[in-house]
Amino acid sequence: MVFHSLFLLQLLLLFSLTTATAKRLHTIPPRLSPIEPRVWLDHPDQNLGESVREDFETFFYNQTLDHFNYRHESYDTFPQKYLINSKYWGGSDTDCSAPIFVYLGAEAPINGSLDTIGFLVDTAVHFKSLLAYVEHRYYGESIPFGDEAFKNASTLGYFNSAQAIADYAEIIIDIKKTFQAENAPVIVIGGSYGGMLASWLRLKYPHIALGALASSAPVLYFDDITPQDGFYSIVSKGFREASETCYQTIRESWDVIDEVASKPDGLSELSERFNTCATLASAAVLKTHLIEMYISAAQYNAPPTYPVNKVCGGIDGGGFGDDVLAKIFGGLVAYKGNGPCYVNAPAYQSALPGGWSWQRCSEMVMPFGFGKDSMFQPKPFDIEAYIERCKQTYGVPPRVDWVTSYYGGHNISLVLQRFGSNIIYSNGLRDPYSIGGVLRSISDTIVAVNAVNGSHCLDLRFANQYDPHWLVDQRNSEINIIQEWIDEYYHDARCSTKSHI
């Protein structure tokens, strides 16, 4: 769900940091919260869901290190963490069982805010569902090799999506056994990268998951399926729709920053103008920080605060002066709130996840480029530089084509219109990731459920009093579709008369 952080590596590459800096990427410890903290501090109900934490019990599964090899080392195991909530479960039966909803952890530890899986808890009474929340290998407490895990490719090699999905398959089988619910319909749910995993799990293991809810999953942001400038064009579009003047100011700001930075003592001047916590080492540090902010605001542009409006309010407001830099600084303050200093605060540095940068450098090669039709300085994605940087960092090159080879993506409608079933691709069209999502229904049972004003993974959060009707509608659509899958399953399995259903 912290997908937004996947840009850090991208940004670092774009602004050509030194190898030494790039190498730090995988030594920084994983972030603690699955949600970009500053953004969610804006949310008045950010602690929503914490009250249900006590309903979840923690378990560890003895997970196979390598599902696809039979070397001695492949049989090694590691403890994989998962949470179970059986409070609402309808129970099992010889023939039939109430459903199991499994939230697939993604690129973050699962001990963050439970708001991430609000949808599961909110719908548990309705579905009488057993809830499971499983941590992804190499995140949180589910780390093979202990301290050696992030050392290099020899220990990181086992860290990939195919292994992770096989982990989930094994754990689901185990949970079914534990609860004597072998015939329970299983719905897998995930957001962002976790949404990709959910849809892929349904496609690869239909015997294990009856259906998948893949929220804000950019399964098509690989190879050349989605235009590489798509992401930033959606970010830009969101700002332009909020305010034309705001958009234009941001668009102009990059050259102004470069111009000032190129002057003698330019970096000192920039540092002063932006009240940075330390003197800027380069203009790139400032620009990266601003891009990060714009991405964050666009990606999580959710009610009731709508961060894009907030940033643009600061930029257009002119509270710090009328020149471009003052306006941008106004946007920064509006977004971050009042603080002693800005830009290179340590909190931002530590937000860099160790695990995801490896995943981006091994198989999750999503080409993000800055196109001409955006509020950013144009810079196309440079695959050669990307590969080179990953090789320098990890010693092995990314497998650029693997995701589409293993999971598909090209001509997805042609491929899936007569294959597969029971997948919801939910999207918020204001989320820049939506450009790489499945936005049109492919068949009667592989469907897109879009919210025109939605943001990244918003449908998976706890419902609250600020939810606009379109969000309520989106969630209700998802609930109804999942209910249809389950009803149909019970009908097919001839257990429609059981009392607990």
Place this chain on the structure above:
Amino acid sequence: MVFHSLFLLQLLLLFSLTTATAKRLHTIPPRLSPIEPRVWLDHPDQNLGESVREDFETFFYNQTLDHFNYRHESYDTFPQKYLINSKYWGGSDTDCSAPIFVYLGAEAPINGSLDTIGFLVDTAVHFKSLLAYVEHRYYGESIPFGDEAFKNASTLGYFNSAQAIADYAEIIIDIKKTFQAENAPVIVIGGSYGGMLASWLRLKYPHIALGALASSAPVLYFDDITPQDGFYSIVSKGFREASETCYQTIRESWDVIDEVASKPDGLSELSERFNTCATLASAAVLKTHLIEMYISAAQYNAPPTYPVNKVCGGIDGGGFGDDVLAKIFGGLVAYKGNGPCYVNAPAYQSALPGGWSWQRCSEMVMPFGFGKDSMFQPKPFDIEAYIERCKQTYGVPPRVDWVTSYYGGHNISLVLQRFGSNIIYSNGLRDPYSIGGVLRSISDTIVAVNAVNGSHCLDLRFANQYDPHWLVDQRNSEINIIQEWIDEYYHDARCSTKSHI
């Protein structure tokens, strides 16, 4: 297609050979022919297909050693052999291309008889198809690690079905690129274990294969899905239908053999009665040999010679005497033909494949037991002994549940009736493997095409003048179904007007 050989390990286990002997299993070089030679020598047109060999060109693909890991070693490559026949191909187009038929090599080198892929050649004019025949990793010339390949689990670990299917996926992508036929519909075809691979490839990689013809693929002979005594009950049924007296004689023979063997000089007496090439080391050697023969006869009980009838003719005929042993010897001579000696001829020893015994001991754990309702001595499958023997041989235990975890199998109709499409499971109901096959159509497009009198993989052979009408009908059904898939695909892809189709 030489699936029949998978019994050797099973038989060896049943008759408790020494560890030293079991260890030899993986040091014996792979057999040269994909077809059990003695059986096919019976076929008057055994060399059918050799005339088309010159239409196939040999290539090697630089294959990834480990698709599911990113260690340095995972990036190692090995040359994977494949054959291409473009003589009949309709060619490619920007939007559309004539189809590609890919025969998936199984547990044998691909330089054996091309009769194995007769169906592809026979239908190539009709489909205007490009033909590919790809060798399975660790067989024939497609060996990673050279001489070290079969040393132990450290080199054998990469030898499994998931890796093999990923190999095929990569090669198909490469072939499409080479022939500029990215949009060509691909049909994957395989027999026996190769049939499993074909159906699994379609299920796991629908974006790569439009459909699969899985001939005699016992995808359900895992865990407890199929009764463990099913295989031998079908063998027995075939013999009983051929001749009740023959069946009864075989049924009685085992105790007679044991009785004679238990006498002083009993093994010498048995050796003499069966004209063995060397004195029998145990009754088990003889019994294993006979069981092998009965399996072979039943599995390949094809027209025009019908080996079960041949064996029973020898047994019932009484040409060597009227007692049970003489009758059984009569069956042996009838099946093998006149030779200087029988039973432990070297030809049979070398038929043991190195690769398949590893596969059986790692993931292909198919429980074959002898039930009470058969012509064999009852002996249930002993999973504990099996695991122990595999561990002793290879140092690692089999992953008993992996096939059903990764590919499914339990409740297959419930799972696939609303998921997936375009798979033909073809079966010959006289083939003992059919008991573990998909014998009923699951949906409109996942269908069973059975031949009541058919034998193992018979539909995939070259058509010839001895083919009975039911075999012609079975093949025609398959051709019509595949044609429907392709027509539908062209329609969906909007290229139905192209000239080459």
